[in-house]
Amino acid sequence: xxxxxxxRQEIQSFAQLSPFELxxxxxxxxxxxxxxxxxQKEKSQSQxxxxxxxxxxxxxxxxREAFFALGYFSLAESRRVWTADNLGGMPELIGSGxxxxxxxxRHPDLPGIEMxxxxxxxAVERFGFDKDAFVHELTDSTIxxxxxxxxxxxxxxEQIVRGxxxxxxxxxxPPAGNLSLFAxxxxxxxxxxxxxxxxxxxxxxxxxRIALMVPVFTPYxxxxxxxxxxxxxxxxxxxxxxxxxxxxxxxxxxxVEKLADPSVKLVCVVNPSNPPSLAMSQxxxxxxxxxxxxxxxxxxxxxxxxxxxxVEGFRSLAADLPRNTLLVYSYSKHYGCTGxxxxxIGLHDDNVxxxxxxxxxxAVKDRLDRRYGxxxxxxxxxxxIDRLVADSRQVALNHTAGLSLPQQVMMALFSLxxxxxxxxxxxxxxxxxxxxxxxxxxxGAQMKIAGDPERAGYYIELDLLAEAERVHGKxxxxxxxxxxxxxxxxxxxxxxxxxxxxxxxxxxxxxxSVRVSLANLDDLDYLKIGHHLRAIFNDYxxxxxxxxxxx
Numbered sequence: 001x002x003x004x005x006x007x008r009q010e011i012q013s014f015a016q017l018s019p020f021e022l023x024x025x026x027x028x029x030x031x032x033x034x035x036x037x038x039x040q041k042e043k044s045q046s047q048x049x050x051x052x053x054x055x056x057x058x059x060x061x062x063x064r065e066a067f068f069a070l071g072y073f074s075l076a077e078s079r080r081v082w083t084a085d086n087l088g089g090m091p092e093l094i095g096s097g098x099x100x101x102x103x104x105x106r107h108p109d110l111p112g113i114e115m116x117x118x119x120x121x122x123a124v125e126r127f128g129f130d131k132d133a134f135v136h137e138l139t140d141s142t143i144x145x146x147x148x149x150x151x152x153x154x155x156x157x158e159q160i161v162r163g164x165x166x167x168x169x170x171x172x173x174p175p176a177g178n179l180s181l182f183a184x185x186x187x188x189x190x191x192x193x194x195x196x197x198x199x200x201x202x203x204x205x206x207x208x209r210i211a212l213m214v215p216v217f218t219p220y221x222x223x224x225x226x227x228x229x230x231x232x233x234x235x236x237x238x239x240x241x242x243x244x245x246x247x248x249x250x251x252x253x254x255x256v257e258k259l260a261d262p263s264v265k266l267v268c269v270v271n272p273s274n275p276p277s278l279a280m281s282q283x284x285x286x287x288x289x290x291x292x293x294x295x296x297x298x299x300x301x302x303x304x305x306x307x308x309x310x311v312e313g314f315r316s317l318a319a320d321l322p323r324n325t326l327l328v329y330s331y332s333k334h335y336g337c338t339g340x341x342x343x344x345i346g347l348h349d350d351n352v353x354x355x356x357x358x359x360x361x362x363a364v365k366d367r368l369d370r371r372y373g374x375x376x377x378x379x380x381x382x383x384x385i386d387r388l389v390a391d392s393r394q395v396a397l398n399h400t401a402g403l404s405l406p407q408q409v410m411m412a413l414f415s416l417x418x419x420x421x422x423x424x425x426x427x428x429x430x431x432x433x434x435x436x437x438x439x440x441x442x443x444g445a446q447m448k449i450a451g452d453p454e455r456a457g458y459y460i461e462l463d464l465l466a467e468a469e470r471v472h473g474k475x476x477x478x479x480x481x482x483x484x485x486x487x488x489x490x491x492x493x494x495x496x497x498x499x500x501x502x503x504x505x506x507x508x509x510x511x512x513s514v515r516v517s518l519a520n521l522d523d524l525d526y527l528k529i530g531h532h533l534r535a536i537f538n539d540y541x542x543x544x545x546x547x548x549x550x551x
Contacts, residue, residue: 005495011485018218019506019515022487023052026501029494048498049525054274054459056519058430059336063417065112066119067142067410072110073103074142090146091139097131100139119416126419127159138412141405148402152389153183153344157412161344164415168309169329170319177322178349180385183403183411186341187306187330188219189392194302194326194345195223197391200371201384202364203300203356204231204265211236211259211267213251215461215509217274217304234258235508236267238276242450245470247463247510249276249450251284259299260291266300271317272307272456275507275515279311279454285320292324298352301325309334310431310456322348333458333519334430335414342403342411345388353384371395434458437518437526444530445537458519461504464489464537465512472541479544486511489536497532 006014014025030048074091077099081089104117120138124131137156140146148154153161158181165181166174184190198204209232212220224231236255240248259267267288272279292299301317301324308314308329318327327346332338347353357368358380365380372379375390375398382390393401403411417423434457441460442449447467449460465486469477486505489512493499504513516529 003492006491008485008488011488011491015485015487015503015505018222019502020053020218022490022506023050023500023502026052026490026494029491030498030500033495033498047525047528048500049521049529050500051517051521051526051529052500052502052515054333054517054519055338056333056336056430057521058433058519060334060414060417060426062112062115062422062426063119063335063410063413066116066413066417067112069107069110069112069116070138070142070409070413072107073100073116074139076103077139078143078145088143091136091143093132093136095132096135096139100131100135115417115422116413118420119413122419123156123160123412123416126163127156129156129159138409141409144405146405147400148405148408151398151401152386153181153402154405154408154412157183157408160412160415162346164418165327165329165344165346168418169305169314169316169327171313171315173315173319175319175322175348179318179322179327179346180349180383182345182385182388183408184343184345184392185403186332186338186343187304187328188343189341190328190330190343190345191219191223191304193388193392194328195229197384197388198266198300198353199229200391201357201368201387202360203353203384204229206230207232208265209234209261209263211264212508213267213269213273214238215249215273215275215504215507215513216268217270218506220268220270220304221508234261234264238273241466245466245468246448246450247276247461247466248452249273249278249461250281253283253287256284256287256291259288260295262296262298264296264299266302268302268304269317270304270306272305272311272314272454272458274307275459275461275502275504275509277307277310277456277459277461278452279308279314279456280317281454285315285317288317289320292321298356299324300353302328304328306330306333307456307458309427310434310458311454312431318346318348323351326353331411331414334427337410337414340407340410342407342414344411345385347385349383351384357384431457433523434518437521437523440523441516441518441526441530444527445533446530447534458517460516460518461507461509461513462516462533463504463510463513465510467537468512468540472544476541476544479547480512480540483543484540489533489540490514492536492539493532496536499529499532501529 077091078088211234213236238249240250242248303317318325331342369379390398502515505511
């Protein structure tokens with residue numbers, strides 16, 4: 001295959017972009033490769049394969065069908081109160097549980113009604129809900145005729161989601177005490193709210209030192225660089241190798257030890273990692289616990305655990321370090337619901353952030369009392385989890401804060417589905433899907449990765465430079481570094497094969513690594529991507545061999 005049509009200088013300039021912006025350039029090249037030049041025949045019959053983004057190509061149908069069935073019942077409840085052409089009333093609380101049971105009996109063939117009934121009955125049994133109160137919360141919220149009250153999260157939905165997190169993020173072994181939750185517009189909003197409120201409340205100051213466990217989801221790299229924060233960032237690198245040319249993507253003890261420095265105020269971790277897609281080892285989790293128990297007791301942890309459901313027995317740092325950890329979770333990947341924007345922030349009621357706010361200097365506390373003074377006669381007693389809610393709406397609009405109520409209902413149904421056997425079977429199925437795709441990718445690419453029982457497999461990060469050394473030795477790796485930019489293989493893939501991957505360097509991983517999403521294409525597409533990746537790799541090897549041949 002020919003080389004890329006771009007000069008090395010042009011590639012260098014593009015490499016400065018975020019990987020998600022650079023992806024758009026690769027997409028342009030891939031489309032152009034299919035269409036050919038104007039007036040010419042198509043120069044490629046290959047299908048464009050975009051494995052650059054993590055949007056899954058599966059959806060959880062059962063809980064969605066239950067939601068639509070709930071919609072019919074909710075409309076019946078509205079029309080029962082008031083019917084005039086297209087006008088209905090607000091559903092009533094008293095007797096709503098009995099009316100729901102009657103509706104189920106009258107509509108046995110309504111799609112989703114059996115799943116909905118199972119979810120409702122499970123919630124009533126597990127959480128001890130009053131059935132009228134719970135069913136009314138579901139129906140009134142599905143109709144969406146009121147503002148979210150409480151603004152942070154609906155009472156029954158919060159209990160259900162807490163149970164889901166206990167099951168899936170805490171391995172069924174939650175720490176003592178209560179985990180308070182704030183429903184957010186996906187994990188994206190959760191990230192923004194956390195950074196904003198920590199700064200607004202004086203827990204972090206502009207220019208403070210924080211740590212990132214890398215490679216990591218790119219926004220965690222880019223947000224601290226904004227002029228709002230300008231944080232001094234320490235990187236904790238997953239730099240261990242299993243053998244020559246095969247990365248473990250695990251953190252050496254000396255890297256984790258950087259967190260023992262009390263000047264490090266906060267550490268951000270995506271767990272399982274993105275893009276290596278490995279759950280944090282117990283060794284590293286224990287080392288962080290020891291650091292918090294010793295030299296850095298006020299170290300704050302932001303753990304983004306969106307991929308936790310893809311690892312058997314996953315346990316979040318929020319379970320092991322409840323006082324120090326802000327949990328961010330999104331439903332998007334597991335349930336194929338990125339468009340729903342469903343996320344939560346979790347913080348245990350007994351936490352160091354509230355203690356740190358109480359210990360702030362008098363001048364800072366006076367400022368915060370003025371900031372939150374319209375919300376309470378005792379603003380100093382407002383917890384950080386509730387300040388997050390107020391800050392999300394510039395405080396003044398706190399009375400209309402909160403995630404859309406139909407979205408909260410969907411969140412509850414996704415969570416309850418997971419508690420049923422059908423939900424557990426679904427979980428096993430999507431785990432099998434990504435692992436099958438990983439096997440096919442590696443078969444096509446003929447590349448080796450470290451075996452790891454805590455691999456989520458939602459993504460894979462492949463270090464091409466390490467692979468070069470494994471297959472052909474250090475001379476070949478040196479040749480690549482000397483003659484090409486690290487993203488050159490991605491330009492070649494897009495131009496020559498219409499394959500789009502992301503550059504691992506954009507996630508603060510090795511510059512020559514690439515990220516492949518294993519979630520968004522058909523299974524056999526990954527075999528094709530692997531073959532294309534190996535072909536590009538072999539082209540570089542041929543160029544290297546020619547460069548060594550006597551003239």
